[in-house]
Amino acid sequence: MRRTTSAFGALLVLAGVATAAFFVAGLPGLKPQDGWFYRAIEHGSLGTALAVVLAGLCPFVVARALRAADRGHHRRAIAGMVIIGALAQMSMVFLAPGGLSSAWQRLHEGHGEFLRIAHDRQGNALETLRHYEALTDAGTLGVFARSKPPGTLAAYLALDALARTRPVRFVLNPLVEHAERSPLAAVAPAGALAFLLFPLLTFLTIIPLVALGRALLYDVRVGYDAALLWLSAPAALLINLHLDGALFPLLGTTAVALAAIGVRSSRPLASVAGGCVAALGAYCTFGLLPVVGLGIGCSLVVVGERALHGSGVRRALRPLAHALLFLAAAVATTALLVLLLDYEPLHRYERALAFHAEWKAYVPTRLWRALSLVEFFLYVGAPLALTFTAELGAAIFAIGERELVAPSLWTIGFASTLGVLAAIQGTNEVARLWLFMVPFLGLSVAGGLRARTAGDPRRGVLLVLTGTQAALAVIMKVTQSW
Secondary structure (H helix, E strand, O other): OHHHHHHHHHHHHHHHHHHHHHHHOOOOOOOOOOOOOOOOOOOOHHHHHHHHHHHHHHHHHHHHHHHHHHOOOHHHHHHHHHHHHHHHHHHHHOOOOOOHHHHHHHHHOHHHHHHHHHHHHOOOHHHHHHOHHHHHHOOOOOOHHHHOOHHHHHHHHHHHHHHOOHHHHHHHHHHHHHHOOOOOHHHHHHHHHHHHHHHHHHHHOHHHHHHHHHHHHOOHHHHHHHHHHHHHOHHHHHOOOOHHHHOHHHHHHHHHHHHHHHHHHOOHHHHHHHHHHHHHHHHHOHHHOHHHHHHHHHHHHHHHHHHHOOOOHHHHHOOHHHHHHHHHHHHHHHHHHHHHHOOOHHHHHHHHHHHHHHHOOOOOHHHHHHHHHHHHHHHHOHHHHHHHHHHHHHHHHHHHOOOOHHHHHHHHHHHHHHHHHHHHHOOOOHHHHOHHHHHHHHHHHHHHHHHHOOOOHHHOHHHHHHHHHHHHHHHHHHHOOO
16 A cells, blocks of 8 residues: 555656656646646746745644644644735735736736726715626726626725724735836726735635534545645646635635535524535625535535435435525525625626626637636646546446445536536636635545545655645746746
8 A cells, every 4th residue: 555655646746847847847738728728937036935935834733733734833834824825826926927916916906907996986876886787798897807797896885984994094004006117007906905915805705714624524634635636736726816816716615615504513594504505605606606506516415425325215315404504594695695786697797798708709619618627637736636536437336336435426517517617618728717616626635535545645645745835835836927
């Protein structure tokens, strides 16, 4: 077993080195698409120095956090991991040409349009959300609002309102002054707040992820292992200053964690809360709709586990009541949004699909339905992708043997969800659009490693995996615009 584990660890390092070389070489064989697969760029010496310092600091802080968790000091452990994750993501900004100025440019472009719209509509937030369709059709809300339900703009409206408060302005003043000398000048306070707040929100996802590991797979250590994989995933570290990383993974993971707590602990209120959060996530982006399936999947994992262990039919099917509560709460919350904010979910979904069809008209659909998984796993990190593939094979075999049912069923269910996403939504930019799926992928790998590895995986495969992933993230950053 030890020899097999060592060989697999060596294979992970080799996969990381090969992927790093692939990026350094400019992604040969993948025809660069405008706005996504970028060619190699140069980076500054200051950014390199910061990355080196942080690279030396991260393992020390993470190790201390994990030791605190093992002693039951979960608040201290989670706080340490969240802070080091946020600092790591912020430090990546300084690896780009221009350093901090590149952050203002990122916020100015693309989804930064929401910052400007939120600034212009402040004071009319409720009216904006209630008349979202009319304002979108009139072009008042810019271009990107056509692709989203109202919740994304609502998040930016809240960000702008918070940035206007006197205490926040006082704390952010040095950053605001720097942003005012950039293209982001008109919305500098909100941009400065986003620079600090978005990385923190990204890694607050660790909280529900730890809870999900404990609830669904019985072991809080699985949750912390999954958090390590989230911390070191290149996609999580590199794709910053978007709600795709800052808010959507947090909402999605929270919804599924509550669903798991509800069904495992027989707490109906947790299942209801999970459905409410899932609906709020879908109000922000229709991309989070798969979270509803994953939340229901928690109940199906328990049903399958009981059935394979020979439980009676009534006991085996009892968890489905929690799936119904989760789904009913999601529907009821959406209905409240319809009643209170004149939300038109079906109409907005159809319009968003039409916008994406128009926007992605240049993308070769058949090709990208296949390559979407290539892109996703490329930014997730080849070592993690390789480990997940191995875990999926082990899960299928284990189900046949009726072993390790819960982690195996979760892995198979997650892989099926990802396959459906690729078949239905496959396009480019999925490294960002499917970023909310990375914590769930990490949970699959963490659950498998913890269940199938002799000894503590943190002293073997998991250590090699996270270290290789983090090093790969730095290489990817200095060769890509992300």
